[in-house]
Amino acid sequence: MDRFDAIVIGGGITGCGVARDLALRGVGVLLLEQHDLAHGATGRCHGLLHSGVRYAVKDPIAAQECISENRIVRRIAPHCVELTGGLVIELPGDDPAYYHQLRRGCDEAGIEHRALSPADALELEPNLNPRLTRALSVPDASVDPFLLSQENARAAERHGAIIRTHSAVIDFIRDGAAVTGVRFADDEGEHEARAPVTVLAAGGWGMPLAAKAGVRVGLSLSKGSLVIMNRRFCDRVINRCRLPADADLVIPNGPTSIIGTTSITVASPDGLVIEPRELAVLLAEGAALAPGFATARALRSYAGVRPLFQESGDADGRGITRGFFVLNHATRDGVPGLVSIVGGKLTTYRLMAEKTADQVCELLGRRVAGRTSDTPLREGEPAPFYHRYERLARLATTKPGEMVCECEMVPREAIRAILSELHGRPDLADVQHRTRLGMGPCQGGLCSYRGLALLHDEGLLAGGSPAAVITRFLDQRFGGIAPVLWGDQLREEALNYAFYATLFGLDRGGDA
Amino acid sequence: MRRVLVIGGGLAGLTAAIEAREAGAEVALLQAGQGVHHLFSGCIDLLAYPQPDGPAVENPLEAIARLAPEHPYAKIGGDAVVRAMVGFQRRVTEHGLTYLGDGRHQYRVLTAMGTLRLTGLTPLTMAVDPAQIDVVCSIGPYRNFSAGLVADGLSRLTKKNVRTLAFEVAQGELDAMGLAAKLAEPAESARFGDFLAREARGLTVAIPALLGLENAEEQKRSIESRFGGVLVEVPGLPPSIPGLRLMHALRRIALDRGVRIAQNVRAVGALDGGGVLRGVKVRVADLEREETADAVVLATGHLVTGGVVSTRGALREPVFDLPLSFPAGESFFRSRFLDRAGHPALSCGVIVDSSLRPLRDQSPVYENLFACGDILGGFDPYRERSGGGVALSTATVAGRLAAGVAR
Numbered sequence: 001m002d003r004f005d006a007i008v009i010g011g012g013i014t015g016c017g018v019a020r021d022l023a024l025r026g027v028g029v030l031l032l033e034q035h036d037l038a039h040g041a042t043g044r045c046h047g048l049l050h051s052g053v054r055y056a057v058k059d060p061i062a063a064q065e066c067i068s069e070n071r072i073v074r075r076i077a078p079h080c081v082e083l084t085g086g087l088v089i090e091l092p093g094d095d096p097a098y099y100h101q102l103r104r105g106c107d108e109a110g111i112e113h114r115a116l117s118p119a120d121a122l123e124l125e126p127n128l129n130p131r132l133t134r135a136l137s138v139p140d141a142s143v144d145p146f147l148l149s150q151e152n153a154r155a156a157e158r159h160g161a162i163i164r165t166h167s168a169v170i171d172f173i174r175d176g177a178a179v180t181g182v183r184f185a186d187d188e189g190e191h192e193a194r195a196p197v198t199v200l201a202a203g204g205w206g207m208p209l210a211a212k213a214g215v216r217v218g219l220s221l222s223k224g225s226l227v228i229m230n231r232r233f234c235d236r237v238i239n240r241c242r243l244p245a246d247a248d249l250v251i252p253n254g255p256t257s258i259i260g261t262t263s264i265t266v267a268s269p270d271g272l273v274i275e276p277r278e279l280a281v282l283l284a285e286g287a288a289l290a291p292g293f294a295t296a297r298a299l300r301s302y303a304g305v306r307p308l309f310q311e312s313g314d315a316d317g318r319g320i321t322r323g324f325f326v327l328n329h330a331t332r333d334g335v336p337g338l339v340s341i342v343g344g345k346l347t348t349y350r351l352m353a354e355k356t357a358d359q360v361c362e363l364l365g366r367r368v369a370g371r372t373s374d375t376p377l378r379e380g381e382p383a384p385f386y387h388r389y390e391r392l393a394r395l396a397t398t399k400p401g402e403m404v405c406e407c408e409m410v411p412r413e414a415i416r417a418i419l420s421e422l423h424g425r426p427d428l429a430d431v432q433h434r435t436r437l438g439m440g441p442c443q444g445g446l447c448s449y450r451g452l453a454l455l456h457d458e459g460l461l462a463g464g465s466p467a468a469v470i471t472r473f474l475d476q477r478f479g480g481i482a483p484v485l486w487g488d489q490l491r492e493e494a495l496n497y498a499f500y501a502t503l504f505g506l507d508r509g510g511d512a
Numbered sequence: 513m514r515r516v517l518v519i520g521g522g523l524a525g526l527t528a529a530i531e532a533r534e535a536g537a538e539v540a541l542l543q544a545g546q547g548v549h550h551l552f553s554g555c556i557d558l559l560a561y562p563q564p565d566g567p568a569v570e571n572p573l574e575a576i577a578r579l580a581p582e583h584p585y586a587k588i589g590g591d592a593v594v595r596a597m598v599g600f601q602r603r604v605t606e607h608g609l610t611y612l613g614d615g616r617h618q619y620r621v622l623t624a625m626g627t628l629r630l631t632g633l634t635p636l637t638m639a640v641d642p643a644q645i646d647v648v649c650s651i652g653p654y655r656n657f658s659a660g661l662v663a664d665g666l667s668r669l670t671k672k673n674v675r676t677l678a679f680e681v682a683q684g685e686l687d688a689m690g691l692a693a694k695l696a697e698p699a700e701s702a703r704f705g706d707f708l709a710r711e712a713r714g715l716t717v718a719i720p721a722l723l724g725l726e727n728a729e730e731q732k733r734s735i736e737s738r739f740g741g742v743l744v745e746v747p748g749l750p751p752s753i754p755g756l757r758l759m760h761a762l763r764r765i766a767l768d769r770g771v772r773i774a775q776n777v778r779a780v781g782a783l784d785g786g787g788v789l790r791g792v793k794v795r796v797a798d799l800e801r802e803e804t805a806d807a808v809v810l811a812t813g814h815l816v817t818g819g820v821v822s823t824r825g826a827l828r829e830p831v832f833d834l835p836l837s838f839p840a841g842e843s844f845f846r847s848r849f850l851d852r853a854g855h856p857a858l859s860c861g862v863i864v865d866s867s868l869r870p871l872r873d874q875s876p877v878y879e880n881l882f883a884c885g886d887i888l889g890g891f892d893p894y895r896e897r898s899g900g901g902v903a904l905s906t907a908t909v910a911g912r913l914a915a916g917v918a919r
Contacts, residue, residue: 453658486822504624510665
């Protein structure tokens with residue numbers, strides 16, 4: 001299994017999309033992801049399926065790509081998208097000229113928009129700032145980035161692709177200047193895989209990897225921080241009517257709301273820290289959009305990096321295009337066998353994947369057209385979006401002993417269904433990404449024990465230490481929780497500490 | 513008669529109330545809610561890890577004698593700890609609960625994680641050397657206990673092959689409280705004993721801590737007589753039946769002694785008599801009224817129970833706005849959740865003098881206000897495993913001082 005037609009490095013939405021596109025064209029693909037699928041920018045974004053309105057004034061090409069892909073993603077992945085719709089609201093003090101520019105931009109990009117009176121907007125969304133002066137309705141939506149990535153990977157697997165998570169690329173295998181494969185490492189050791197074409201879809205991790213092939217890819221890493229509140233403040237995506245700035249988007253996400261983002265240039269995609277001043281801005285601006293926002297219970301914060309392509313120049317994060325670029329390093333740098341996909345957005349992932357796959361097929365000498373724009377991600381009956389109400393309905397038929405996570409209503413059966421995707425590696429974070437286990441208000445307090453017990457009962461802990469598995473999970477999730485710990489969430493977390501440290505002794509390894 | 517008001521109905525509050533009452537005071541205990549006893553494991557930890565980076569101590573009393581002066585144990589002295597322990601053991605025994613331990617050695621208690629924990633005083637139902645355990649038996653459909661996980665952990669620790677069993681209660685869909693009640697029914701208890709007689713005759717069997725709320729020890733003996741072995745309770749995630757069992761007993765003791773207990777009464781502020789408390793302002797639903805007292809004991813616990821409250825970037829004692837010890841410049845949390853050094857936000861507390869009176873600028877805030885239990889500063893109950901012992905012993909001292917007994 002060490003020879004493929006193409007190797008894709010990176011299991012974010014871009015890499016998963018490229019793997020699926022290539023697999024659908026009959027290309028034999030290996031995808032390598034250093035952590036879990038959607039570990040990077042994909043799993044740390046808003047989960048906004050852009051209508052394009054956000055870029056309608058400043059980045060018209062990105063706006064057009066967004067609206068066209070928005071329509072396609074709704075069609076091919078209805079179960080990953082909640083059709084919330086969006087509102088753009090103008091508040092006192094916002095530049096009134098921007099509203100008119102925005103409507104013109106929407107007309108030019110082909111984004112449907114409808115003016116609403118403040119009263120109509122407030123009737124739709126009663127929690128909004130009652131002082132809003134104007135509102136536009138646009139076709140934004142909320143998308144589950146984890147599910148979308150997983151579903152692309154699953155579709156790729158059904159068409160013969162091999163997806164390997166927790167497999168980090170260490171170096172390229174070279175034949176003269178050409179890249180002919182990669183060396184990668186997983187829990188078991190180092191391995192080699194070879195292919196005539198390797199695709200670098202590693203987002204913020206792409207620069208150092210490209211450098212290993214002797215190629216310079218100019219990326220500007222722009223950190224964006226977000227906060228998840230434990231209430232759904234609005235049923236629609238709320239955009240502030242102004243040029244994109246900090247904390248001007250609120251997105252409903254299941255039972256929660258997400259506010260984002262900030263934009264700070266950073267040197268590395270690892271070890272991101274959410275600064276207190278970022279939190280202050282997010283909560284204050286959230287309260288400007290929806291009063292009461294700042295006093296609600298914050299569940300978690302997180303930060304990702306936008307890997308923005310910047311060949312030269314010194315524009316900051318907001319000034320760089322959200323467009324994407326496929327780089328053929330044979331013609332660009334004299335390194336055959338290597339292609340990079342850089343820039344872009346979650347919303348346009350499919351188009352990015354298609355253009356990348358076109359380039360790969362050209363290099364492989366295959367004349368097969370892409371068909372992802374009209375092939376549903378799931379075969380058979382189109383699945384509906386996974387509403388909380390459906391989970392609620394399922395409660396009626398789930399025995400209490402079967403429910404592992406009450407907050408998110410995850411039964412044992414839902415976890416069993418994804419166990420094969422762990423490839424024998426007991427990782428509760430991987431379970432969380434696939435089932436929402438531990439994403440609710442208790443942040444894993446009760447369900448991480450039950451999840452661990454299930455992994456044990458299914459034989460995944462044989463040879464490993466249960467204490468080490470649960471400790472790793474609890475420590476990992478704390479990075480996002482600690483910055484927003486106050487009030488009730490701090491009480492909850494103090495209780496979690498009392499159980500896992502004081503009672504179970506995991507701070508001391510549990511072997512008193 | 514001297515009137516004492518105790519704020520808080522946990523281990524510390526109930527103990528202080530009983531002590532003050534036994535010392536001759538008229539005592540009222542106010543509870544903001546209905547208690548969080550279901551969160552308490554039932555073990556009374558004395559002290560296991562005095563230093564974040566140091567080893568476990570095997571003799572808690574010896575280690576208590578060596579603590580830094582700001583530690584609550586150091587403020588009241590080792591003899592007070594021994595007196596409090598003995599008094600506690602005597603009282604709960606009257607109500608059918610046996611707590612074993614003399615403070616000079618640790619018990620090792622198996623947990624639902626399959627790990628071992630150290631504790632100073634242990635309920636009889638948990639007091640078995642884990643190395644003796646042969647079998648771990650689940651009680652279905654209880655979710656917060658995995659026999660496999662426990663047996664696996666125990667096998668690693670004792671290098672012994674520990675078997676698992678699964679017993680299902682007759683009526684399938686119950687929570688911990690319901691399961692414990694069901695298992696306490698004589699017929700179900702007998703069925704369980706007969707099950708063990710078939711599957712584990714003469715062996716030592718660990719089960720989730722689901723013996724009854726009342727008469728757990730009697731139930732244990734009756735099941736044991738049926739299978740000729742030993743039953744061990746294993747503490748785990750809430751709701752904790754052993755915690756409820758202990759608190760019910762203490763509550764009954766308090767009521768028997770004539771303590772007045774009022775639930776859903778929240779203390780919200782001081783009745784300031786100029787350096788002396790005349791009593792406290794309390795809120796019941798939306799009504800505010802006054803409770804007068806000659807002395808007040810603050811036993812409101814910490815973050816979990818609302819004894820300390822937080823807003824973004826700030827921690828506060830909400831009843832009297834007492835100063836909290838918090839090392840300057842420290843952040844609230846360390847970056848690792850399960851850091852063995854604990855978290856500063858969880859260990860801050862009220863600074864007191866040797867009479868447990870909260871201080872502001874080195875002087876008592878009120879000469880008749882005493883604090884005890886988790887709300888005290890100078891120690892970390894979570895990290896040290898000292899919360900139970902500090903609660904018992906400081907409450908014993910605070911209760912007596914509030915009742916006017918000289919130290």
